[in-house]
Amino acid sequence: MTLDLRADPIALTAALVDIPSVSRDEDAVTAAVETALRTQTSGFEVMRHGNVVLARTDRGLPTRVVLAGHLDTVPIADNVPGRFATENGAEVLYGCGSVDMKSGDAVFLHLAATIADPAHDLTLIFYDCEEIAAEFNGLNVIERELPEWLDADLAILGEPSGGWIEAGCQGTLRVRLSTTGVRAHSARAWLGDNAIHRLAPLLNRLSEYRAREVDIDGCRYREGLSAVRVGGGVSGNVVPDAAEVEVNFRFAPDRSVDQAVEHVREVVAGLDLGFEITDSAAGALPGLTAPAARGLVDAVQAHGSAGVRAKYGWTDVSRFAARGIPAVNFGPGDPNLAHKRDEHVPLTQITAVTDMLRAYLTKDSSDVDRLR
Template sequence: MSRLDLVERLVRLASVSGGEGPLADLVAGELAPLGHLDVVRLGDNVIARTRDQDPYAIFAAHLDTVPGDAGATRRVGDTLFGVGACDTKGSVAGLLELARTAWPVGVTYVFYAREEIAREQSGLLEIFRERPDLLRGEVAVVGEPTLGAVEAGCQGSLRARVRVAGRRAHTSRPFAGVNAIHRLAPVLVRVSEYEPRTALIDEVAYTEQLQVVRVGGGLANNVVPDEASAVLNFRFAPDRDEAGAEQWLRDFLAQALESSDDVVVEDLAPAAPPALSHSDLRDLVAVTSRPARAKVGWTDVATFANWGVASANFGAGDPLLAHSSQECLREAEMDEYVETLRLWLSRRG
């Protein structure tokens, strides 16, 4: 039996953010017969903990995916293609396999909803609000795809909307107005000329990124627009806190804006520094036989870090394929993920 068989079952079950219920049912059903675990269901989140042992290691993977067609799932040789295959249903399947073993230390498995949407809707935060005791532990491993290596810490994520004003007029007499979309051009040019900064933190290199992800404006085809906006996404290194990241972005945009324009922060998630000073995470790096590298995206490693739990990213699959039309998971990647964690857990006693 291939480890991809269970992954395929999970991928064929659609679980776009907010619709994780059927997948949570499946996960809870897989865990229920395991007598060494206590299983708790909170909404569409499923948590399983070793019975009668102090919690030590936490494994967390999200159940939701970005939008896509679960019906397009297919196997080609030893490769499974489908939405969520590597982000993060491969890790979910691997953790379900690991959960069948009673390990020498207390283990908590956290399968949570709504990671792919706004952070305030996160199922992990829902668990923390309702049952923070379920998230106690010494060390956490977040199952985001890392292609066989430990990815340390994570970059923060700031989403901001830049709004500029104009003055309405008829397009046959544009001199009577001010075109807000045209006024947005300096912002777009400024961001397009951005040069990424790399921060070296504990020998791990984090490269920041800034992108325009949405542009909006215009009322009608014969009206000079009086307002326009651009949404920016700034991925910032762990040597910046949230306030510092916001201030940097405002300073960076200042020369492209006028005093009447504004920048509104719509979502802000903190970065997390690498936690490789923790001996268990260093040992996980050693077990992989690969050097640790930076997690350039944002993950719930930052959430665990905020709760005082040393954590790192390690999951099945290639992060470059996540959210892409070619998202896939290879059987060898799945095998390496499970066997690495199996060896690491066996050394914890």
């Protein structure tokens, strides 16, 4: 399929949705994006690395902004091709990836082809395999093999955020907490020591846990410590001798992973538990005080219909934050609709995000004034 980058980004979103691109099967959409960038933009160096398309300008401008978005989707659920509809008086586009995140990709592609006098040098990264295990993530591959392509003064990820700037992201930590007991026949339970029952003090602490809230750069992050899986028992007539709880700690980005681990240890201190870290990822500070980020905030707030808030959850912005680069999530669509069979994006949000980003990326400061 040929993509028209100068078309309305609404039409461009629909065209991207109509190219199936489930994770590990992005060849067609990658080829379409690569061809369009090579033939419909000027001043960009364009290259393809596996199923990642990279493009950048080198105009000698004082700042560089990365626009990054993944091209893959979760499995299709009878929702490709896309379709337009009217819901509660609003026009929307249904389709797999319409929210997560082909509408954000469409905005980035359209702006790359239509901004004539940019305020920043631009780097575009359209990558594969974001929706599956991190080892396959195309942005992870670029970070490892072509890290210079990630260098910038600000990175904008086109994750769905309802047209708000969702700054930074939470870190995540998963810990397996285990207990042991003595196995016995359940008819003679007094001869055993029930490992599941020994989890009770831990579960009580988790249910009574009060999450910390912290304000960073005007964004309020709320932490959460939750039991997300319980396992134990071998048979319906056996007192179990082993049990475990998997705990997930979503922590504010002012904590490091090591500090998050130490906090969980403090919460469970004094309990006789095995402690095994099974997964962790650092959060990302919002970095909104950086000059390049401040300009984006001004452009969004001038629009009047959106603002700035904390990002709950983990996203690829953390890869940039770890390199000292301020990074935000900013795109059309309600993240609560991502991956759903009825995934859909309001057309007005595609237009609004395009206008706000154009105001930020152009040299003509009157674009920001026009949005006020």
